[in-house]
Amino acid sequence: MAIIPKCGVITGCVALGMVLIPIEAHAENQYLTAVTSEVFLATGTPKELATRASTCISQILAPGTVDAQLIISSDLDGGVVVARNALEYGGVARQKIRGRFKFEARDGRFRIEQTNLEAFSSVLKRWASIGKWAGSGWKKAEAAFASSATEVANCVIGGPKRDDW
Numbered sequence: 001m002a003i004i005p006k007c008g009v010i011t012g013c014v015a016l017g018m019v020l021i022p023i024e025a026h027a028e029n030q031y032l033t034a035v036t037s038e039v040f041l042a043t044g045t046p047k048e049l050a051t052r053a054s055t056c057i058s059q060i061l062a063p064g065t066v067d068a069q070l071i072i073s074s075d076l077d078g079g080v081v082v083a084r085n086a087l088e089y090g091g092v093a094r095q096k097i098r099g100r101f102k103f104e105a106r107d108g109r110f111r112i113e114q115t116n117l118e119a120f121s122s123v124l125k126r127w128a129s130i131g132k133w134a135g136s137g138w139k140k141a142e143a144a145f146a147s148s149a150t151e152v153a154n155c156v157i158g159g160p161k162r163d164d165w
Contacts, residue, residue, distance in 0.1 A: 032130040032138045035099075035145040037112040042157045046079025049105035049156060053081050056155035057103065061148065062086045064098035072100070079105030085114060089144040096120040097141050098127070103152070110156065112149040117141070 042049055054074060063070045064084035074081045085101040088094050099117040104110060118127040119141060132138045155161070 030132055032117050032132055032142055033115065034117070035114045035142055035149070037146070037149045037153060039109050039111045040153045040157060041109050043108060044105075045107060046105040047076050049110050050074065050076045050079045050081050050103065052156045052160060053103040053105070053110070053152065055160040056152050057081060057083045057101070059161055060151050060155060061101060064100075079110070085145070085148055087144050087148055089140060095137060095141065095144075097130070097144060099145060101148075101152075103156075110153070112153060114145050114149065117145065 044052070054071065054076070058070060061070060061083055062085070064086045068084055070083050072082045072084060081103040083101045083103075084098065086096070086098040088096050097117065097119045099114045102113045102115070104113070117130050119130045119137075120126075121128045130136065130138050130141050
């Protein structure tokens with residue numbers, strides 16, 4: 001009689017021949033849950049930086065769902081803007097990811113933290129957590145989130161795009 005260990009999404013199992021061996025792992029290490037930028041230096045008060053960020057976010061990011069409001073909330077005086085961020089990356093096989101984008105400013109500096117990270121699963125036909133295991137593509141997703149934060153940061157530092165007219 002074979003003993004079958006309890007294998008779940010959080011713990012997982014490895015098949016060695018006909019034997020399943022449970023993998024002990026920490027849930028927080030198995031999923032991409034947050035991407036936090038470096039702290040950027042920029043001139044301005046928290047309100048000035050957050051005001052620029054609101055414009056940059058509106059120019060650069062896309063809302064996370066159809067017909068959703070891009071900026072969820074803002075406290076310009078406190079230097080905080082919270083928005084949705086939806087991205088696509090990859091070549092022929094496009095990957096869709098989304099998350100919550102939080103801009104936080106202090107005097108002369110700011111950072112961006114993205115949380116509630118999800119990828120669209122074409123197999124499950126729904127949004128799901130981004131697993132951090134071989135073949136899941138989590139490193140590319142992490143790079144795409146980081147790239148969007150850098151693009152907004154560069155805009156905040158250099159000023160929003162303006163057309164000459």
